[in-house]
Amino acid sequence: MTMLGRVRLPTPTKDEDDELYSGYDDYHPAFNTKNINEDEYLQEALKSSYGKRTRMYTGLKTPGSAMRLGTSSGYREGAMRPVTGSMDPVSRPMTAVRGAGYTSQRNDSIITPRPSVTPIADRPEERIEDKIRRIEKSIMELVDSSCIAASNKEYSTALEKAKEASAKEKNLIRLQEQSGMGDTHNMELTSLVLFNLASQFENNEMSNEALNTYSAIIGNRMFQNSNQLKVNMGNIYARLGQIPKAIKMYRMALDQVPNTYTDYRAKIMHNIGILFIRMGQFNDACGSFEYIMQERPNFKAGLYTIVCYFAMGDKEKMKESFTKLLSIPLDIDEERYTLTDDDSGSKLVQEVIRDDKLRRLERELTSVAHNCILTAAKLIAPAIDTSFSAGYNWCMEAVRNSSNSVLAGDLEINRALMHLKQREVGPAIDILKGLQKNNEPRLATTAATNLSFIHYHKAEFDEAEKFAEAARLSDAYNAAAYVNLGNCSLAKGDAEKAKNYYLVAVDNDPSCIAALYNLGLVHKRLEQYEDALDFFLKLHAIMSSHPPVLYQLAHLHQLVGDIDQAIEWFLQLLSIVPADPSILQKLGEIYDHDNDKQQAYHYHFEAYRYLPSDLRVLDWLGAYYVTHRVPEKAIPFYEKAALMQPHESKWLLLIGSCHRRSGNYQAALNTYKTTLAKFPDNIDCLKFLVRLCSDLGLKETSEYAAELKRAEKAKEIRERISSSRSGSRRSSGRSSGGRGGFSPGNVESPIPQTAYRGSTAFPPPSSHGQQQQSQHIDVSYNDPLGPIQERPRTGMMPPRTPWGKSTEEDFADEEITQDLLPE
Template identity: 45%
Template sequence: MEHVHLAAEEDDLYSGYNDYNPTFDSEELDNDAGFQQAVRTSHGRRPPVSVITDGAARPMTAVRAAGYSSAMTRGSTFDPLGQSKGPAPPLEGKSEDTHRTLRDVLCFTSDCVCFLPLLLQSLDRAKEAGRKERALVRQREQSGNADHINLDLTYSVLFNLATQYANNDMYAEALNTYQVIVKNKMFSNAGRLKVNMANIHFKQKNYPKAIKLYRMALDQISNSHKEMRIKIMQNIGVVFIRMGQYSDAITSFEHIMSESPNIKTGFNLILCYYAIGDRERMKKAFQKLICVPLGIDEEDNHPHYKALAEKFIMTSAKLIAPAIEATFAAGFDWCVDMVKSSQYVELANDLEINKAITYLRQRDFKQAVETLKTFEKKDSRVKSAAATNLSFLYFLEKDYDQADRYADLAMTADRYNPAALINKGNTVFVKKDYEKAAEFYKEALRNDSSCTEALYNLGLTYKRLGRLEESLDCFLKLHAILRNSAQVMWQLANLFEMLEDPHQAIEWLMQLITVTPTDPQVLAKLGELYDSEGDKSQAFQYYQESFRYFPSNIDVIEWLGAYYIDTQFCEKAIQYFERATLIQPTQVKWQLMVASCYRRSGNYQKALETYKDIHRKFPENIECLRFLVRLCTDMGMKEVQDYATKLKKVEKMKEIREQRVKSAREGSARGTRREGSASSDSGHSSHGTSAKGERLSAKMRALPGSNEPYEASSQRDIDASYVDPLGAPMERPKTAAKKRNEDDDFADEELGDDLLPE
């Protein structure tokens, strides 16, 4: 839509800009109640109060980007105090009030040009200057000296007012004030202010209008002002990029590179060719970029301009290398060859190292290593950089001997290379020589106090050494540098927990979840800490959040299930234990927990079905059989005899296995581990069996009555007792379960009283 709109406007470039609206006349702005209300009330945005740190005069243009420069010098005829015309004529016959008014105007104008510390005050001063200047004009007109009116002073006051409106983001007012200046034919070169107006439209993302105004400004600036024209064309190119019209942007940038090449425009031209995928023109643009003489554009006096040029060249090479040839390696080689024959020959080695790093990002370790090994005979700086990367590569592959070797080589080539010292410290760290590792990290920090990797590793080393306070100091310093580092905040929370200060640990974790609000591990740790502090409701909240983001953490699932059991909501606990069953299907304890929850909630039929399903999967599980005997007895089912017989058989087999294990232990030490694996109680047999030995974690064992067994009235033949994995149930209301019918016609004579659990 924007493209069509722009094309339609190109037929009449100046449409709508020759109409003069008298409401824009600044003479009446102070007397216009609507305008004053818009400035002072909610009808218009009141300018914010913010501090200006730079006291220099603001450039006439304000939008800047890579290659986007809009600063322009004022025309030779612009002289706010009228000094270019010689001394001002004497003010004969004027009263003292007239002289005072002129002095006040000059004072306010000077203050506004230099800027006051607060933007709001600057705007107020600019308005006051406008009022005094208009008062001076009226006095001169009344005294018959209208010919002595200083137009440059009027221009200066209006321009300053428009600038202050723009500074305070009051764009509509700024545009209105600029329009007053531009429409006044008595102001020479006022058309250049269309650049300022275009900049405002750019900020408002009204790109078609910005383009139109930039072009209008170009038409009013002669070819003798070549530098200013170049800057405006740079702006036009950047606006076209924002609009996605790369072909139009290329036209502007190509013209600049043919007339007055500079490094920023060259870089932007490469970006445009890259956007449209033109590999041949990317190559040509790169060749033009590296041929740009240093200091040719407006920042030639900048002390870091060469470094900026090198940055643009390196970025361009890394960007186009994968696109200009069949492989990125061939593309890098082409860029290296071009750079070697240019004034930036020292960048060739850096490009080669970037080639190796690109291999590393593609996980092609072999090619990365081969590329870096070619630097072993280079000068010390390059050799150290290559050896540092090689050490890092071998460390990633856990070849610590080679990592140590290249770390030594890197330090030999450049002892002050902090990265080499860190790598050396890392190879020592993995060998658990923490004291020596700390020395290398500290040396790296002495060479570069802002080396965050060394500070982080030093904190970890102190932590391993048990010097928790020193570790804490390292991570606190690191947090001052890396305010939003999740790793640093996690380490601080962990250290405070180790220092037995759970409140501080919680504080740091609370900061951490503002950075990573969906990290389930952090949320679970908060739940654990609140639980240890006895705040069950907060613990539940964070465990629940952790489960929502990662519903497969067994510890979190177990805690939530135990919480609902503890609060006597067994029905809600079922969903968590069923989830645990899906995660660990061979662990019988979770399925027993589900069945126990059904039984405790009064749903005996569902509990019976669950126990039967468990028995099919784990036929040798004694606990399951005991529950089946008890439930079938309570519900008066004839299957009780079958389950009782199976229980008796399984217990007999258990007894035989235990005897064999005992004999093997006595005969040989090799049988010491047979007891746990052979016993069905352990829950690790091939059938996943489980009995008393298979229990839940400390959280589940801590539930009330968890060690109270159901015991049979007689155990002459079998042991039908079992331990409820949920613990003894709380006393439920009498209406919660149907009263057992004591007069059922169950065939007791077939079972025998000795097989019935109590």
């Protein structure tokens, strides 16, 4: 370390005003090097490995250019000397001290001292064995995190953790090989990491990656029992629809499973049998399920065996398999749940085990067994004998002689329901009435509920109410009984009583769909739309994609005036049933009411495409084209309507008016003549013919005028006779012709309708009937298509008709504009 010495410079001349280098030898005591060996901080810093000295706090500021050992400002103890370089007329160069980190600007901030540096001892280098052990532990933590995430259905997170664990495991293998410790690698850890990675690939539906990973595990013979993973590969192939490959993998895995693992082998054989059923190879499937019934019998395998023999049509094998199914032991001790003594300790134990996890598992197993037996009986009963009644008798006899005799009553109920499916109501009622007298409450209330349902559909509401009340008395918590009571009350007109019954049903069973739906309908009938919306929204939470519920929600929003929300519900309903013409027509009606003609036309035309026979849609589409001044396009729709209602004169008159508006007067005349031939007393048709023939200059004008006068007189006489007999006016039926009292709103739809809001081009039927009641020959008429909209007049001369008349003279009593007549 270079020590600073004292430097003496020549003394300046006395003539100078100021000593330029005065104070050069004055410096701060911190720069004194006399006692450097006694400076403990410096000595400690020199001994440390970092070689830096701890900063000593002196209470003074960091030296700047004014405190440096320079000449521009100088430093004196007690005060700072003003800069003399700027006052000197002769500029001198600055000294080269800026590169050392000093500055010529003063810094008034207080410099805090640095903490003392403690010498760091040399760490001992980590051994390679400890490092490998630490990496293995981190890999296991990642695998555990991946499994926990997968159990929580967080499959993407689980896959990320599995990939990270696999990457660390590869780095660990590389480290061991570089250290010459490749023989000490933990193969179990590698197999665990790969298996977890393949499982997460499978959970994320990355089938190819999962198959490749499983193949890598199976291909390494150092992994024990890896061949059993072929079952997983078979599951993936089955999910992909590659059934032959799946069967091959299952059989390869079955060859590697020891015979002592009977449960595992039975599960693999079960999968093979299911795949054979999907391929239609029932004989091979029977072999797989028969093997299970011999080695490890269970109810599902017995049911699938019966299904295979049913598909093959083997009656004897069906009976034999059903008998084997009934002989499978359930191994559930029901007596331990029965209280045998009055000991308080025993009662407490009974209360604890009555609904524990083991008891719930036993109930689930019992339910599966009973469902398999009942399903098998319903399947084979119509096939094992000449009639399904005889087949049910054989099945019930077999069940009564087995340990599952409690299912005989359920088979009787299934037999009654089968009679109902065959439209044999009488035998079904007899069977249910016999079961109603059964001592078992469950069978009695079920039979009474079904009897109430049958009588309700036969419109025998008193009988239905009687059996529903009997079902309620047998089981006070039977929600179906309360629903039937509510239905009977609603059929009798007592909506409030029906609502109370439905509410009780919902209290007993909050998930009772029938009660919730009927409650919504009752509130809707009582015009309590908000309450109805609440019930249908609850039902929507249970059945999110049920079309009737979606329709009711849409219709209720329409009734409360929320059109936008109604449209959203209708569109959601349309996404489920896209080919429903009534929903399409409803949407078109809503858009038409909102004057969105383009959307209204789109949905009406879609409804016509799916159901061309809907008169409302045909009427609207025809009116749409007429109002848009293209009547020739409306003719096909009116022709279809005329084919559907051949005895309705309205459609023929509309066709004639469309021909006349499009300028095809000859076609219009022929149409009116055809209409008169079918309806000789139609006054509107006669008026059209009289005026059209007179304008065309035809000789039939007088003939049609006489017929018109005769028809009007006949109509007047009929009305007088009718009024004198009944004292009230009645419509004269077909003789009053015209529109025949039809309006699009009169056509009943499969779903409820609101008030018709279609085109206004068609006047209501009542106004049209009033126009036909004339007392003299009046050749003026109103067009069934309604008045034609006028457009602004141009400066051109009005065009002439083919017979020489102007358009103002032709059909002067109608509002016919010039642009609708031929040029």
